[in-house]
Structure formats: C-alpha cells, structure tokens
Amino acid sequence: MHLDGNVVTLTYWPAPNPQEIELADTIVSRWNRLHPQIQVQMQPIPVSQSTEEVLLAAIAGKTTPDVCSNINPVALRSYTQAGGLVALDTFSDFDSIAAARIPKELLSIFKTSDGHYYQMPWKTNPVMMFYNIDMLHAAGIEKPPRTYSEYLADAGKVTRDTNGDGQMDIWMGERDIRPIWWERLFDIYPFYIAASNGETLFRNDTVAFENHDAEQVFGFFQQCYGHGYFPRTFFQGGDPFLLGRKATHFAGPWEIAAISKFSPDMRFDVAPLPVPDDHQGPVYTSGDYKNIAIFSTSKHPKEAWEFVKFLITAKHDLLLLEITNQVPVRGDLLTDPLFAHYFVKNPLMVKFAKQAVYTRGMDTVADLKEIFDAISQEYETCAVYGRISPAEAVRDAARRTRAIIEWNQ
Amino acid sequence: MSYKINFIKAIRHSEKNSYWFILPYVIFFLLFVAYPLVFSFILIFHRWNVVTPMEWVGLKNFKRMFSDPQFFKAMINTFVFLLIHIPLQIGVALGFSLLLYSKGAMRGFFRAVYFLPVIVSGVVVTILWQNLYSYDSGVLNSLLNVFGLPKVPWLIDPDIAMPSIAVMATWKNVGIYIVLFLVGLQNIPKEMYESASLDGAGKYSQFFKITLPMLNSTMVLIVVLSTIGGFSLFIEPYVLTGGGPMQSTMSGMLYIYNQAFYFGHMGYAAALGFVFALVILSVVLLQRKVVEADSV
Numbered sequence: 001m002h003l004d005g006n007v008v009t010l011t012y013w014p015a016p017n018p019q020e021i022e023l024a025d026t027i028v029s030r031w032n033r034l035h036p037q038i039q040v041q042m043q044p045i046p047v048s049q050s051t052e053e054v055l056l057a058a059i060a061g062k063t064t065p066d067v068c069s070n071i072n073p074v075a076l077r078s079y080t081q082a083g084g085l086v087a088l089d090t091f092s093d094f095d096s097i098a099a100a101r102i103p104k105e106l107l108s109i110f111k112t113s114d115g116h117y118y119q120m121p122w123k124t125n126p127v128m129m130f131y132n133i134d135m136l137h138a139a140g141i142e143k144p145p146r147t148y149s150e151y152l153a154d155a156g157k158v159t160r161d162t163n164g165d166g167q168m169d170i171w172m173g174e175r176d177i178r179p180i181w182w183e184r185l186f187d188i189y190p191f192y193i194a195a196s197n198g199e200t201l202f203r204n205d206t207v208a209f210e211n212h213d214a215e216q217v218f219g220f221f222q223q224c225y226g227h228g229y230f231p232r233t234f235f236q237g238g239d240p241f242l243l244g245r246k247a248t249h250f251a252g253p254w255e256i257a258a259i260s261k262f263s264p265d266m267r268f269d270v271a272p273l274p275v276p277d278d279h280q281g282p283v284y285t286s287g288d289y290k291n292i293a294i295f296s297t298s299k300h301p302k303e304a305w306e307f308v309k310f311l312i313t314a315k316h317d318l319l320l321l322e323i324t325n326q327v328p329v330r331g332d333l334l335t336d337p338l339f340a341h342y343f344v345k346n347p348l349m350v351k352f353a354k355q356a357v358y359t360r361g362m363d364t365v366a367d368l369k370e371i372f373d374a375i376s377q378e379y380e381t382c383a384v385y386g387r388i389s390p391a392e393a394v395r396d397a398a399r400r401t402r403a404i405i406e407w408n409q
Numbered sequence: 410m411s412y413k414i415n416f417i418k419a420i421r422h423s424e425k426n427s428y429w430f431i432l433p434y435v436i437f438f439l440l441f442v443a444y445p446l447v448f449s450f451i452l453i454f455h456r457w458n459v460v461t462p463m464e465w466v467g468l469k470n471f472k473r474m475f476s477d478p479q480f481f482k483a484m485i486n487t488f489v490f491l492l493i494h495i496p497l498q499i500g501v502a503l504g505f506s507l508l509l510y511s512k513g514a515m516r517g518f519f520r521a522v523y524f525l526p527v528i529v530s531g532v533v534v535t536i537l538w539q540n541l542y543s544y545d546s547g548v549l550n551s552l553l554n555v556f557g558l559p560k561v562p563w564l565i566d567p568d569i570a571m572p573s574i575a576v577m578a579t580w581k582n583v584g585i586y587i588v589l590f591l592v593g594l595q596n597i598p599k600e601m602y603e604s605a606s607l608d609g610a611g612k613y614s615q616f617f618k619i620t621l622p623m624l625n626s627t628m629v630l631i632v633v634l635s636t637i638g639g640f641s642l643f644i645e646p647y648v649l650t651g652g653g654p655m656q657s658t659m660s661g662m663l664y665i666y667n668q669a670f671y672f673g674h675m676g677y678a679a680a681l682g683f684v685f686a687l688v689i690l691s692v693v694l695l696q697r698k699v700v701e702a703d704s705v
Contacts, residue, residue: 060460082461177565179653233544233565370672377479381655385567400478407473407677408456 008038008300010307011065015051015290016044019324024069026323027316031307038303045070052078059084064295066304069311071119071291073110074362074369079293080118081366086294087116091305101312103331103357110291112364113205120308121329123320124287125252126355127190129274130259133267135170135247144248144271148220151248151274155229158247172229174246175221177384179376181369186250188379189372190286191217193360194273198284201371202363205405210398216276218390221383232384242266252288253325253352270351287359289329314338325349327356366408374400452679459675470680480681482656483664484688486571490660491639493575498635499628502583506590507620520591524584531581531644538577539564539649564650567657574645574658582638586631593627594620629700633693640689661685 014024021044028042043065046054052075058064059082071079079085088094094117098107102121110121131144139158145151155172162169176183193200196213224230241249242263249255250273259266272283292311294304310316314336317328321342333339333353343350362368375397382393453470455463474480509520526534541548542563550560563573601619610618621628642660646652652659652667665685669678 056458056460078458078460177654178651179656367672370674373672377656380653385655387567387655396478403473403476407469 006037008303010038010040010067010298010300010304012040012042012307013045013065013068013070014042015070016047020044020070023319023323026319027311031310035306038300038306040067040307055079055084056082059295062297064297066298066300067292067294067307067311069122069290069292071293072362073119073289073291073364076112076119076293076364077366077368080112080114084295084297085118086296086298086301086304087118088120088294088305088308089117091302093309097309097312101330106329106331106357109200109361110289110364119291119293120312121361122290122292122312123324123326123328124289124356124359124361125254125326126287126352126359127186127250127252127285128270128272128352128355130241130249130251130255130268130270132241132244132247133269135244139247144269145274146271147277147279148216148223148274149277151220152223152227152229154247155224155227159227159229168228168231169245171231171240171246173224173248173250174230174235174240175250177232177234177380179373179380181372181376184372184376184379185286185288187221188217188375190250190273191220193284193286194275195279196284197279197281198358198360200360200363201401202365205365207398207401207405210394213276214394214397215390218379218382218393220274220276221379222386222390225384226386253327253349256348257325270348272355282358284358284360285355287327287356287361289361318342321346321349327352329356331357365405367404370404371401374404449679449682452676453683455676457675458673460673463676466676470677471684473677474680474684479656479659480661480664483659483661486657486659487640487642487661489571490575490578490642491636493572494578494639495632495635497575497579498583498586499631501579502586502590502631503624505583506587506594509587510591510594520587523587526581527584529581532648534581535577535645535648538580542573542577542649565654567653567655570650570654570658574642574649577649578639578642578645582635586635589627589631590624593624597623625700629697632696632700636693636696637689640685640692661688 012024012028014020021042024042024044028040031038031040045051045068051070052072055064055068055071055075056078059079064084076085098117098120107117107121110119111117129144135158136142136144136154139154141154141157145154151172158170158172159168160170161167175187189201192209192214195217196209196211199208199213201207201209221230225232235245239249239258239262240246241255242259244263244266259268273285275283292308294301294308298304312328314330314332315338317330317333318338320326320328321339325346327333327349333356334343334350339353343353365371378388378393378397382388382390388396452463454465454467456466456469457463505523509516509523513519540546544550544560544562544565547563549563553560562569564570597620601623602615605615605619641662643662643666646658646660646663647666650658652663661681662685665678665681668674668681
C-alpha cells in the first residue's frame with residue numbers, strides 16, 4: 001500500500017479462480033469509481049499449491065496485501081500466531097455490521113480463543129449429497145436416502161456388475177481411498193456434524209468427538225466399503241460421478257457448474273447428507289468457509305475496513321451468487337427480495353442457501369491439518385480396510401489429536 | 410612492491426600456508442555440515458514452523474516422540490523394509506556378480522546394463538515401477554491375467570506394499586553392489602581355488618569355504634551401505650504410495666519429511682532426525698560387530 005499525493009492505495013487479494021477474479025474486478029471497479037481518494041489494486045493471490053502457504057510466506061516476508069478474501073478459518077491460527085492479522089472487532093461498527101449480516105450463533109464459531117474476530121465470514125459451500133436421478137430410478141428408487149439404513153439399502157440395489165465380468169462397475173458412492181487430510185472435509189467431518197446435530201470436533205480447544213456419533217459415522221463408511229458399495233480402489237481418468245459410475249456424491253455447490261460443463265445430460269438433484277436412523281431435527285453439515293481479513297502490515301486499516309464493508313454489501317453478495325454460485329454467509333438470503341430473482345432462476349441453489357444456516361465451519365485450533373491427517377489414517381484403517389472397529393478408530397484418532405493439541409500448548 | 414614480494418615469500422615459507430589450501434573445504438564444511446548440524450541441534454528444543462518465531466519447548470519434542478505411535482510405526486516399517494531389502498540385495502548382487510565374474514559372452518555389456526538403474530533418477534525409476542505395479546492397468550497384472558492368474562494388489566494391500574517397494578529398491582540399487590562384489594571377487598587369489606581343487610574341493614565347498622569368507626570385508630561394507638541406504642528410504646514411498654496404504658510404507662525418513670515440510674513442525678522433525686541418526690549409528694555398530702565376529 002502506498003500514498004500518491006492524497007490518494008491512499010490499498011492492495012486486495014481475491015482467490016485466483018476466474019469467477020472470483022471477475023467478481024473482484026467488478027467490485028473493485030465500482031469502489032474505485034466511488035472512492036477516488038482510496039484506490040484499490042486487485043491482484044489475485046499468487047498461484048501455488050495452497051493459498052495458506054502463500055499467505056504464510058507473505059506474512060514471513062511482510063509482503064501481505066491490505067485485504068484478502070480467501071482466508072480459510074483452518075489456517076487462521078497460523079496467521080494470528082504470526083501476528084499477521086488485524087482484530088476486526090477493534091473497529092467500532094464491527095458488531096453492528098456482523099450482527100446485521102450473520103446470525104449470532106453462527107458468528108460465534110468464528111471467534112478465536114483470545115476473544116477476538118480476525119475474519120469477516122463471507123461465503124461458504126455447504127457439503128450436500130448430489131444424486132443421479134436416473135441411476136436411482138434404474139434401481140427402483142424414487143426418493144434419495146435420508147438415513148444410514150436407507151442409504152445402505154439403496155446402495156445394495158444400485159451397486160452392480162453391468163457387463164457380467166464379475167467386477168462391480170457402478171457403485172452407490174466413492175471416496176478417494178488415500179488418507180489425504182482434506183478429503184475428510186467431504187465425508188467424516190460433514191457426516192459427524194450431521195450426526196451430532198451441529199457439533200464440531202472441539203469444544204473450548206478440547207477434543208469433543210470421542211463419542212457414539214463419531215463411531216456411527218465411522219461405522220457407516222465401514223459398511224459402505226465392507227459391502228462393496230464404495231470401491232476400494234483409486235479412480236484414475238475422471239470423476240466417477242460425472243462419468244455415471246456412482247449414484248451419489250458429497251460436494252458443495254461448485255459441483256453444479258462441473259456437472260453442467262462435463263455431464264450436461266445428467267439429471268441430478270441435491271439432498272441433505274444421510275444421518276443415523278434415530279436422528280431428530282435439521283440436518284447440519286460442514287462448509288468450506290472463505291472469509292475476509294485485513295493484514296497487520298496495512299498502514300491504512302480504517303480504509304481497508306471500509307473496503308471490507310463494501311465487499312459484503314447485499315448488492316455484492318448477489319453478485320457473488322450470480323458470478324460464482326457460492327453462498328454468501330448471511331441470514332437473510334431467502335428473505336431479502338434482492339436475492340429472490342436469483343433463486344427463482346437457480347432453484348438448486350435454494351437448497352444450498354437453506355442448508356447454509358445449518359452449516360458449520362472448522363474449529364480454529366492449531367494444527368488442524370495434522371489432526372485431519374490423524375482422522376484420515378483411522379478412516380483408512382477402519383472404513384476402507386476394515387482392520388479396526390469404529391470405536392477403536394475414534395479412540396485412536398482422539399488420542400492422537402490430544403497429543404497434537406497438548407504439544408501445541 | 411618489495412613489501413608484496415616479502416609477503417608472498419613469507420606465505421610460501423610459512424607452515425601456515427597449508428591452511429589456505431584447505432580453506433575451500435573448511436568453508437564448505439562450515440556452511441553445509443557444521444551450520445545445519447548446530448542449527449538442527451538448536452531446533453530440537455524449539456517449536457518452529459518457519460514463519461512464526463522459534464519457541465523454546467525444552468524436551469517437549471522428545472516427550473511427544475516417545476508417545477507418538479506414528480513414529481514407532483514408521484520405525485517398524487523401516488526395519489521391515491531393511492529385513493527384506495538387505496538379504497535380497499546381497500543375494501541378488503552376489504548371484505549376479507558370480508555370473509558376471511565368470512567368463513561369459515557379453516560380460517561387459519551386462520555389467521553396464523545392471524549398473525544402469527543406479528544412475529537413473531530415483532523419481533524416474535519409481536514412476537516406471539508405478540506403471541508396472543498399477544492394479545488395474547499395470548504390466549505385471551496384465552501378464553498375470555495372460556496366464557489366467559488373479560491380479561495382485563502390489564501397492565494397495567497393506568501387507569504387500571512394503572515388500573513391493575523393497576523389490577523395486579533392490580532393482581534400483583543392486584548394480585552398485587554387484588560392482589563391489591566384483592571388486593571383492595577379483596581380490597581373491599586364484600591359487601586358493603587351484604589348491605582347493607587339487608585337494609578335491611567341489612564348487613559348492615569352494616564357494617562356502619573360500620569365496621564367502623574372503624568376501625567378508627566386502628559383505629560388511631555392503632551391509633553397512635545397504636543399511637544406511639535403507640534407513641534413507643524416501644523417494645520410493647513418497648512417489649509410489651505416499652506412505653500408505655494404512656501407513657504400511659511410511660518410512661522413518663518420510664515421516665520426518667512430513668512432519669517438517671507437510672505439517673511445518675521443524676523442531677519436532679529435528680528431534681525425530683536426531684533420534685533416527687542415533688538408531689542408524691547403533692544398528693550399524695551392531696552389524697559391524699556381528700558380521701566381523703562371524704568372520705573370526
């Protein structure tokens with residue numbers, strides 16, 4: 001950031017995908033027209049293996065932008081530990097702005113353990129169950145499964161050998177069998193949130209998932225692999241859902257664009273994630289939240305905060321929906337008439353918008369990557385290979401997670 | 410001018426001038442050996458993720474290590490690899506060196522062929538074997554299919570993955586050990602075989618009574634080199650399996666790498682590396698003692 005005469009220049013890093021660059025470009029052009037004295041330069045986050053690595057390197061090198069809108073809550077602890085972020089609740093109008101936008105209960109999950117808010121919740125992608133209508137119909141199934149029992153019963157009808165070579169060709173579902181930590185964000189983690197009625201893995205920085213709900217989730221996936229409803233192999237050559245090789249797929253709204261592009265003839269719909277048979281109440285899930293933060297290298301945090309507020313206006317949230325098909329984190333999505341036309345045009349997105357209210361993010365504990373790696377190892381051993389029981393898997397994952405947490409204290 | 414000449418003369422005649430000649434090595438040693446060693450030793454007592462400042466944690470890294478089942482799993486995996494790899498390596502290398510030592514046609518050609526994998530990049534070799542081992546489309550399973558045999562899950566079965574990697578590592582490294590055995594074989598005096606032959610010793614007795622004992626020093630060298638090489642197992646599981654399935658191919662080195670560069674735990678990785686180095690040293694000392702004692 002620099003000053004040219006009396007003009008303040010802010011740097012803004014959005015995510016480097018084409019849709020978000022287009023969105024950022026539009027919003028920044030509007031801002032620059034309205035604020036000749038505070039000019040914003042948009043520069044997509046440098047492409048790397050992950051945004052988190054780029055931001056950490058930028059913090060270390062003191063080359064961070066003023067504002068970034070691709071803050072993953074998982075990595076927030078690393079940024080704050082490095083002293084890289086401005087506490088947004090130090091701005092006098094933070095509380096009113098946040099309260100007007102986000103339900104109080106949802107907002108509270110973004111508070112860090114020091115009691116501050118370093119991120120403005122911006123958008124999310126609730127993980128839901130996509131299903132191929134024709135594949136379910138072909139197996140005589142009219143409605144998507146709602147519970148584990150229904151899912152497993154339907155799986156028995158859908159999974160079959162179509163060419164008679166003795167090998168299954170289509171399956172009810174499929175997950176990458178490699179223990180890659182972020183893969184758990186699309187199976188164990190959202191399923192645990194769903195089974196536990198919205199609980200996340202930690203409560204007050206202590207492990208809270210060593211319970212029956214987690215065992216049920218591990219048990220469900222163990223049955224999926226054990227009965228052969230999920231293939232125990234690594235698929236090469238494309239997404240099996242898009243190729244019509246599996247009937248259900250757990251993903252966020254970005255999948256809609258992928259289906260439209262690569263499998264335009266597929267008839268599909270979305271439904272909440274399957275839950276244990278005795279589940280009561282709404283079905284929660286997890287969401288890949290991306291939030292907005294101001295970096296402490298900013299010499300004009302007040303101006304940066306004004307720009308953040310501009311980014312999250314209702315008008316720009318509508319633009320976010322229209323350009324990226326991602327769900328803004330706000331409580332009035334389905335009630336504000338401003339968004340009505342969009343949802344009429346995109347009825348599937350109504351389901352994601354409804355789900356967004358029952359979507360949980362990630363805990364902001366340290367070393368979440370390694371914690372998810374530990375859970376992944378247990379998922380592989382218990383669910384994929386069936387070598388240990390769900391209770392053992394949950395116990396071992398909890399034990400290793402405690403060791404990681406303890407080491408970090 | 411005369412001052413300069415006197416200075417050069419003084420240098421030339423000084424006993425200290427030899428230090429100038431070792432200076433390049435001293436600089437290299439300080440930069441690339443001493444500094445990393447000292448820095449890693451300091452890291453052992455810290456928590457550091459490269460970005461945030463180092464934090465003193467005392468012996469916490471060791472405390473975590475001794476209660477870390479993943480570390481012990483990685484150590485056991487490494488020993489499993491060594492148990493398969495070293496005997497296989499020695500057996501194959503010795504067998505081929507005996508064949509190549511005999512007077513056969515195209516001996517030079519085959520010596521070069523067996524050495525080729527040694528000079529090819531480890532990553533290239535691993536990718537090649539990935540195609541051989543692939544479950545659905547691999548060459549090995551296609552061959553098995555031709556003979557009506559079932560497919561083998563070379564890399565996706567936790568019980569088979571590490572032996573598969575050991576076979577691949579043997580193929581990659583055996584060339585260098587063949588050369589070492591050939592050197593050892595050339596150093597055995599021919600007269601010993603002649604006199605044994607005159608005394609009525611057959612090929613079998615000659616091998617066990619002359620060849621093997623005379624190759625003992627080579628054997629010690631090969632066991633030590635294979636052990637150190639085996640403990641460094643990294644590229645093969647990193648590229649082929651990522652340490653899976655079920656962490657069955659997670660080697661000690663791969664675990665240390667993951668802790669350092671995947672999870673950003675530089676201090677913990679340094680502590681793991683320190684203990685790992687001690688384990689290697691102990692195993693090598695023990696091996697030397699056992700192998701050398703056997704030869705007495």
